[in-house]
Amino acid sequence: MDNTNFGLNSIQQDALKEVGNIGAGNAATSFSKILDREINIEVPSIEIIPLEDVSTITGSEEDHVAGILFKVTGEAPGTILFIFPSTTIKYLVEVVMDKQIEPEEIGEMEESLLKELGNILSGSYLKSIGDMTDLNMTQSVPGFSYDMAGAILSSTMISASSTGENVLLIETEFMDGERKIDGYFFFIPQIESLSIILNSLGFDNDE
Amino acid sequence: MMSDNEIRIKMAEYEIAQPPQVLVTLGLGSCIGLALYDKYTKVSGLIHFMLPESNGKTDIAKYADTGIPNLIDKMVEMGAKRRNIIAKLVGGAKMFSFGDDNSVMNIGQRNAAAAKEILQKEKIKIIAEDTGENFGRTMRFFTDTGEVKVTSYKRDDLLI
Numbered sequence: 001m002d003n004t005n006f007g008l009n010s011i012q013q014d015a016l017k018e019v020g021n022i023g024a025g026n027a028a029t030s031f032s033k034i035l036d037r038e039i040n041i042e043v044p045s046i047e048i049i050p051l052e053d054v055s056t057i058t059g060s061e062e063d064h065v066a067g068i069l070f071k072v073t074g075e076a077p078g079t080i081l082f083i084f085p086s087t088t089i090k091y092l093v094e095v096v097m098d099k100q101i102e103p104e105e106i107g108e109m110e111e112s113l114l115k116e117l118g119n120i121l122s123g124s125y126l127k128s129i130g131d132m133t134d135l136n137m138t139q140s141v142p143g144f145s146y147d148m149a150g151a152i153l154s155s156t157m158i159s160a161s162s163t164g165e166n167v168l169l170i171e172t173e174f175m176d177g178e179r180k181i182d183g184y185f186f187f188i189p190q191i192e193s194l195s196i197i198l199n200s201l202g203f204d205n206d207e
Numbered sequence: 208m209m210s211d212n213e214i215r216i217k218m219a220e221y222e223i224a225q226p227p228q229v230l231v232t233l234g235l236g237s238c239i240g241l242a243l244y245d246k247y248t249k250v251s252g253l254i255h256f257m258l259p260e261s262n263g264k265t266d267i268a269k270y271a272d273t274g275i276p277n278l279i280d281k282m283v284e285m286g287a288k289r290r291n292i293i294a295k296l297v298g299g300a301k302m303f304s305f306g307d308d309n310s311v312m313n314i315g316q317r318n319a320a321a322a323k324e325i326l327q328k329e330k331i332k333i334i335a336e337d338t339g340e341n342f343g344r345t346m347r348f349f350t351d352t353g354e355v356k357v358t359s360y361k362r363d364d365l366l367i
Contacts, residue, residue, distance in 0.1 A: 051218070051219075051257060051269075052217065052218040052219035052220075052257070052266075052269065053218075054218075055217070055218060055233075055234055060233075061233035061234035061345075062233050062234055062345060064360060067302070067303070069303045071305065140305055141305060143303030143304060143305050144303070145302045145303055145341070145342075146360075147302065147342055147343040147359075147360055147361070148233070148234040148236075148343035148344075148345070148359075148360065149234065150233055150234020150235075150236070150343065151234045151235060151236030151300065151302055151342070151343025151344070152236060152302055152343065153236075154218060154234065154235075154236045154237065154238055154257070155236030155237040155238075155300070155301075155302040155303070155314070155315070156302070156303070158237060158238075158257055158258065158314055159237070159313075159314055164258060164264070165264075
């Protein structure tokens with residue numbers, strides 16, 4: 001397998017992008033309903049990133065962020081990671097819990113809220129991918145960490161990488177019109193899952 | 208705060224330095240930051256490695272098994288005496304828990320174990336360690352004193 005593009009041609013990459021687009025679109029709809037405001041998504045990108053560069057993909061290594069992690073099992077296993085910066089967390093807590101907090105005060109209640117949000121969003125993401133591909137996928141209970149972005153991203157991506165060299169990310173950025181909500185959604189399929197997803201969409205991976 | 212003397216070491220990199228330089232690596236999760244110090248010559252080395260075994264891969268500083276011996280060699284080239292080198296180990300955390308995956312060692316634990324095994328083989332003594340647990344760490348290695356300051360969001364600064 002070619003390590004630089006995971007053996008994917010541009011048509012296959014576009015197909016994966018479309019999978020990400022539909023998944024994230026549905027997740028954004030769920031998100032909008034919960035918050036009662038419009039949440040938009042950027043057009044997803046497919047990125048193949050060397051592991052040594054993953055610490056800074058959302059900003060600086062020491063940025064204080066929440067990471068919500070799900071293991072995806074089933075026919076196309078992988079990993080899902082949400083990253084929310086502290087400003088977004090503060091705002092989410094304000095809107096959903098009607099409570100003013102400082103980022104240092106993130107406690108059990110706030111953690112539960114973020115885990116539950118992550119649960120709903122990754123659930124709708126996976127469900128729409130499942131509907132589209134007819135593949136059965138289940139998410140684990142959420143793992144949570146509020147810590148340095150570099151530590152969260154590097155640890156997640158190193159475990160998620162099948163090759164130990166690169167990681168393929170289907171990445172979407174969420175935001176609202178006022179820039180009060182900003183977050184990242186990463187779906188990291190295992191390398192074996194890529195051809196399974198593509199095959200289910202009618203792309204022969206050997207072409 | 209970034210001082211003029213600071214040298215940043217990213218993932219899969221290493222650096223050799225001398226006083227008054229400060230070797231810094233940010234946001235260690237499951238990775239390990241290993242500080243090696245010759246207290247007589249003050250030749251200092253820091254590596255930020257990601258995985259225990261290279262299995263033939265050539266990115267030397269990314270792996271414990273190739274990165275640590277290379278770091279020692281480079282320090283010796285810079286005038287360090289192998290028998291005077293001591294080690295301080297930072298990182299190797301497990302950032303996320305799911306409650307169901309305790310059966311195998313996680314990457315952070317494997318990284319720490321690999322570093323210890325290699326250092327023992329190289330006859331280098333570990334005099335301080337801040338590894339494991341579930342939080343990220345930034346380390347600053349002061350080459351004038353050999354001290355390492357570990358900063359995290361979950362705990363007060365620690366000087367080792």
